[in-house]
Amino acid sequence: MSTIQDVTSFLEKWAPLAYQESYDNAGLIVGDPQQKVKNVLVTLDCTEAIVDEALQRDCNLIVAHHPIVFKGLKQLNGKNYVERTVIKALKNDIALYAIHTNLDSVKGGVNGRIAQQLGLSSVRILAPKRQTLEKLTTFVPVEQTSQVLEALYAAGAGQIGEYKNCSFRTLGTGSFTPTGSADPFLGKLNQPEEVEEYRIEVIFPAPLEGRVLQALRQAHPYEEVAYYLHQLENSNQEVGSGAIGTLPEPLSENDWLVYLKSRMNLKVIRHTELRNKTVQKIAICGGSGSFLLKDALRQQADVFVTADFKYHEFFDAEKQLMICDIGHYESEVFTKELLSERLTENFPNFATLLSKTDTNPVHYFV
Ligand SMILES: [Zn+2]
Ligand SMILES: [Zn+2]
Numbered sequence: 001m002s003t004i005q006d007v008t009s010f011l012e013k014w015a016p017l018a019y020q021e022s023y024d025n026a027g028l029i030v031g032d033p034q035q036k037v038k039n040v041l042v043t044l045d046c047t048e049a050i051v052d053e054a055l056q057r058d059c060n061l062i063v064a065h066h067p068i069v070f071k072g073l074k075q076l077n078g079k080n081y082v083e084r085t086v087i088k089a090l091k092n093d094i095a096l097y098a099i100h101t102n103l104d105s106v107k108g109g110v111n112g113r114i115a116q117q118l119g120l121s122s123v124r125i126l127a128p129k130r131q132t133l134e135k136l137t138t139f140v141p142v143e144q145t146s147q148v149l150e151a152l153y154a155a156g157a158g159q160i161g162e163y164k165n166c167s168f169r170t171l172g173t174g175s176f177t178p179t180g181s182a183d184p185f186l187g188k189l190n191q192p193e194e195v196e197e198y199r200i201e202v203i204f205p206a207p208l209e210g211r212v213l214q215a216l217r218q219a220h221p222y223e224e225v226a227y228y229l230h231q232l233e234n235s236n237q238e239v240g241s242g243a244i245g246t247l248p249e250p251l252s253e254n255d256w257l258v259y260l261k262s263r264m265n266l267k268v269i270r271h272t273e274l275r276n277k278t279v280q281k282i283a284i285c286g287g288s289g290s291f292l293l294k295d296a297l298r299q300q301a302d303v304f305v306t307a308d309f310k311y312h313e314f315f316d317a318e319k320q321l322m323i324c325d326i327g328h329y330e331s332e333v334f335t336k337e338l339l340s341e342r343l344t345e346n347f348p349n350f351a352t353l354l355s356k357t358d359t360n361p362v363h364y365f366v
Contacts (some may be wrong), residue, residue, distance in 0.1 A: 003345055004095050005033035007040065010346055011063070015102040015109060016207035019132070019239055024101045025067040028087055031095025037061050037347075039065035042339045043355035045330055048081060048095055049089045051358050060094050064344070065110070067098035076238050103335070104241065107130065108285040111243035113338040114305070114331065116265055120245030127295045128235035128281055129240055136205050138227040139174050140327040141186065145149060149200065151219030152237055155211045157204035161237055169198040174226075185221045203232065205239070220234045242285035242292045242306075244299055247333060250278035253322065260305065260324060265333075267364050271307070272317045279303050279322065286332040296321060307331045 008028055019025045026208040041059040044051050045059040046068040054062050068085050078084045078121040089096050105124060115123045136157065140148045149167055152158060158166045174197040187193030204212050211227070217225055250258060253274045261269060283296035284304050290304030290313045296304040301321050317323045336354050343352040 001036045002030070003030055003033065004035050004037055004097075007037060007063075007203060007343070008033065008063060010047045010343075011097070012102075013101050014064070014342065015099055015106045016205070017102055017103040019129070020102040020208040023070075025070055025230060026098045026102050028098040029067060029069050029096045029098055031061070031097070034289060035060065035095065037350050039351040040343060040347075041353050042336050042343070042357055043335060043357070043359060044329065045359035046085060046098070047102060047357070048085050048361055049357045050355055050359065051085055051092065051094055053355055054094050055092055056293065056318065057353055059353060061097060062089070062094060063097050063099060063104065063233070063339055065098070065100055065103065065332060065339075068096055068102055089283055090250045100190065101102065103170040104286060105239050107238045107243075109334050110332055111284055112249070113241050113334050114264075114284045115245050117334050118245075118260070118284070118305075119248060120243075120282055120284075121248065123241070123243050123245035125237060125240040126244045126285065126292055126299065128237050128240035130204050130233060130235045131231060132236040133203050133232040133234050134209060134214060134237050135201060135203050136216070137199060137201050137223065137230070138220070139172075139199050140220060141174075142171070142196050142198060144219075145169065145198045147201065148219045149202075149259060151215040152200075152202050152204075152212060154214035155204075155217075156208040157202040157212050166202070167264055168201045172199055172230055173195060183223055185223060203234075205230070242289060242295065243281060244281065244283045244296070244301055247280045247282060250280040252278055256303065257324075262325070264326055264330055265332055266326050267366060268327075270314075271329055272314050272321075272323045273319070275319055275322065277302065284331075285319075287328050293317070293323070305331070327360075329362065334361075 001165040007070040011132045018218045039059040040061045041054045045066050046062055047255045076083050116365055148321035176191050177192045245260050256279045279302035281301045285292050285306040288308035290309050298322050303322045305324045307325055340352045340354055
């Protein structure tokens with residue numbers, strides 16, 4: 001049987017918590033990590049109705065996109081829906097987990113799923129994140145170089161875009177003198193030693209630092225491993241906000257709106273005025289994405305599909321692109337399927353169920 005921790009570790013390997021925004025509260029919000037999982041209920045929002053549904057369907061773990069608890073809870077007496085949801089979960093031994101802006105930030109996450117839904121190709125991150133990559137430099141005797149590299153690659157280092165096992169090495173001379181209670185792999189106590197070594201450089205995503213260093217120490221023959229870690233300024237093409245991709249062929253604006261409505265299952269689209277141009281390059285951001293308008297403009301998108309645009313922000317399109325505000329819930333609801341697909345293929349020993357409760361707090365009178 002799997003524990004809640006098995007599930008959360010799997011999800012956090014995919015969408016590391018370190019990629020969440022500073023205001024966020026992704027992770028295990030309620031529950032005991034060691035508890036065995038009966039079944040999992042996947043939802044966009046966690047509400048009291050969702051906890052009831054979990055109870056009815058024999059689920060003791062709810063995986064939601066939006067965290068039910070955002071700010072600190074100082075009292076827990078049921079005066080609002082957040083407290084009532086948490087109390088109900090605690091009383092019924094139901095764990096609450098949120099995979100939020102960390103899932104918005106990974107390439108195959110929320111926006112990757114929207115891109116798939118819209119049939120986009122050549123999909124890239126719209127605003128790649130900086131400072132999420134590190135470089136490891138280490139020094140290895142020539143003979144042990146391949147074993148160390150293999151271990152580093154296995155821990156997730158050396159991946160650049162679609163290329164794996166990337167590294168650079170230069171040959172040089174390492175020198176050291178073992179002292180005190182040292183038990184050196186090469187050389188003798190208190191005698192200066194010189195060894196032909198490779199200086200190896202590899203990059204890796206910052207959240208993998210612990211795993212990469214552990215692999216280094218295990219594979220490296222030396223008692224004391226010399227290494228440097230550097231935080232890189234590079235932007236990480238695999239991590240960041242929003243996405244941009246291309247439609248298989250250009251569409252008239254009217255055909256595009258019809259297409260968007262049917263693909264995303266929409267009742268209504270709020271959009272800026274038509275420009276009498278065809279559209280093909282589509283920027284997207286599930287949820288509140290107006291902060292990415294400048295990135296969509298910079299990358300010359302024809303359309304920006306997102307939600308929660310305010311009245312005055314629509315003017316900022318400056319007729320350079322068409323903003324399509326499709327609603328927050330509507331833009332992210334396919335995240336449920338994405339989560340359930342990933343969990344189902346990795347955990348055949350329990351059922352992952354899609355919530356049937358419509359949690360959209362916004363209703364339309366049309
Ligand atoms: Zn989101
Ligand atoms: Zn959202």
